[in-house]
Amino acid sequence: MKSPDGSLFPAHISGWKNGQSGQQDRAILGITKLHQSRDSETFNVLGDIAHAGRISMLGEMTASISHEVNQPLGSIVTSAEAGLRWLSHEQPNLGEVRTLLERIANSGRRAGNIIAALKGLARNTKPDRKAVDIAALIDEAVLILRSDLSHRQIALRLELAPDLVPVWIDRTQILQVLVNLVTNAAQAMADGQAWNRTLAIRARKDQRRVTVEVEDSGPGVDPKVRERLFESFYTTKIGGVGMGLAICRSIIEAHGSTIELQSSQYLGAQFSFSLPTEPDADGLAARPLLA
């Protein structure tokens, strides 16, 4: 970039879209001057950029949240009003009232699920990175979901490399990622044949990071769904919230990696990510998820 006095300086330019579809889109552009000679300052600047990105994500999400929570609330009010009308008839139609009460309960549950998912995202805003045994953490995730997996008759294959080293992570957040991915995998296989329900979880050392894979033998991810997979509140499930993968993505990005998806109709879906093995393996690892 060129400064007003004509001298050149290195800069980081970031941009993101801000706005809901249907409204006029706005783009925010950030230009941050980088100091080549002062490493620590550059580090802080990069940290601030990541921080700004998270703030923008939060702003974008707030708009979606009010939209998503308003929808079940509106449905509760409409159903309650309709129920009252049915009750005021000379011969109240209790069948209709029952249907409406069920609808109210479902809408209430959906609003509650949305709030619970958000609490998950806001939890642990302070970074709490420690050296963690990833094999033990995977065991813990499997233990949490054990009854769900056996109920759905899913065979589990754990492929944990013998030379795994501890990873430097926020334990609760990565447990949340594993639980989300395994839950999605189990749900994706629910409609398949019982003999073909296999969940594989792998972990192996890759240079200074550990790669984790969660693979299912479900139908894979439809290319149309794939484009929107990580969007907040995008779901194809009845009663789904669509926050699981959005949360996974921001947690994994805060750990200096990205979530990759390999998917095919025949082999199912495989989500993978990597985790740092040292505190400063990536400069942003010590930053909070949301600030």
Ligand code: ADP
């Ligand atoms: P939710 O589980 O509430 O729908 P997610 O963000 O976790 O929210 O997932 C978004 C969507 O991604 C799901 O509704 C589903 O369509 C798709 N998806 C996620 N994981 C898988 C998987 N393992 N196989 C196929 N589709 C998946």
